[in-house]
Amino acid sequence: MRPDPGRSGTTALREDDPSGATVRPGKGPPSPAAEPGPPAVSVPALTVPEVFTALNGSRRGLSSAEAAARHARYSPNELPAVGRGHVWRRLAAQFTDLFAVVLLVSSSITFLAYALERPRDPATLQLALAILGVVLLNAGIGFTQEYSAERTAESLQAMVPHTCRVLRDGEPRELPARELVPGDLVLLEAGDAVPADCRLVEAHEVAVNNAALTGESDAAARVAEPVPAGPPLEARNSVFMGTDVVAGTGRAVVCAVGATTEFGRIFRLTAAAPRQQTPLQRQVASMARRVAGLALATGALLFAIRAPGGQPFVDTFVFSLGVMVALVPEGLPATLSVSLAIGVRRMARRHALVKQLLAVEALGSTSVVCTDKTGTLTQAEMTVVQLWAPA
Incomplete structure (x- = not known):
């Protein structure tokens, strides 16, 4: 399943507010009468200093007080529970x-x-x-x-990491992933599961596996430089919740958490399917x-x-x-x-x-299965299982 490119999940500009109001960093809480609309900025198109400015972050990470304030304002960084009824x-x-x-x-x-x-x-x-x-x-x-x-x-929930490493008050800390907030500076290295939608601000040969979102099992290289605005999943300087870092190290600023991420949107679509x-x-x-x-x-x-x-x-x-x-x-x-x-x-x-x-x-009763390539339904590997030799 490929998310709709027309919707952006790489910004932290929308808070989980029942009114659907839009939040812009540094502007305070949303107005109840505010109408939902497109993000004010395209984070992938910003330079690294502009990313920190737009998301109210810094290279030292958030302070504990600021993180606590944002955690009280934003929803937890976790997928919404699917109501199963009594x-x-x-x-x-x-x-x-x-x-x-x-x-x-x-x-x-x-x-x-x-x-x-x-x-x-x-x-x-x-x-x-x-x-x-x-x-x-x-x-x-x-x-x-x-x-x-x-x-x-609820296998989708298992794909979201329980802990992650972030900079708080300039010091690396290991925190529960649900405590992440927009603006947090996440430390990533090979083998880590990406805990939220993030924009890379430092990348050293970073490559990620986006199969959970795109079906592409090949490692995709990531950079920290700005890229032209476009579909979120095509931004080469962004990493997304539910994907894995397969190579390199880097630092990334959290742009979206929980249900506002691309992975969270897919989770909601599957849960709401008639x-x-x-x-x-x-x-x-x-x-x-x-x-x-x-x-x-x-x-x-x-x-x-x-x-x-x-x-x-x-x-x-x-x-x-x-x-x-x-x-x-x-x-x-x-x-x-x-x-x-x-x-x-x-x-x-x-x-x-x-x-x-x-x-x-x-x-x-299914007679036709439409899929784009191997790797979506297979294990994305070729292994010798039998060998024939002369005599």
Whole structure:
């Protein structure tokens, strides 16, 4: 996924304010009535002294007091938590599927038939409980898989370093990455994970791996000199949260933190992506509608045929309900869930994390995958695995 070049994530000019106000360094807190707009300056196009001026920093780093003041004004340098909702609400969502609703209605009808029939047949009660059990089993399988996957799906968070080295009061310190603020001077060297979006002010053969943002696995050289204004990810003097330093050493001034970074924007986009129905969901929902319509029509027809024939009303009604329930394939949802769960477990053994059961079927129905190059879906390496020699 390549971020939109039209949006800038390399400046610290926008504070996480609910009003969307714009903050310009040295101008104090934003006005509540301020309108969001483009950054006042393009940090990559500035010279090193101008960078320190624009971001209210210095070569000695921020003072402890200034850092504390900015930390109170800006949001923490961490990705926003994705709201997963209450556990019981997510469990209840397992019962909103159309086929689950049909089965719940079938179970209720069977319980009603058991209550009306005389004498009461224990087999009717067993059928009602069996249908209800199928619904509960299906919901339990789906909820367990999705809940366990959600607990491990926050892999993007793991790409953000927990600690970093900065200059504070002219002295190098190791601090939690969440305490970084715009204007901080970060010390980088080979092997470090970049903790925020930064503009390099000192670079000694620095190279970074931007694969997390661009899909390019090759090391990209970085410089400290100003570059023409353009798309943020094309600025050769900027480094971004979620990327890694693979060579060299350097110093960089923090321009954006947390959700205002390029990586944070991608994180928000993935978290806010609308949920779409898979082909299997659409097919099952269509079948559920047809089955429900056929069951209701058949039950009503049989009731209309038997009622005028002198049959007791209750017996006729119970018979019609029984036919309606018999037309519903109660075991289908559980069979689908178990089959998909087996597929999920098989993929997990191959280190593929599946958040939802239905995603397995959606992946299986995929016929075309569009990608720009190797390295996006592969390990970006070529290794000899077999060798043939004469004789």
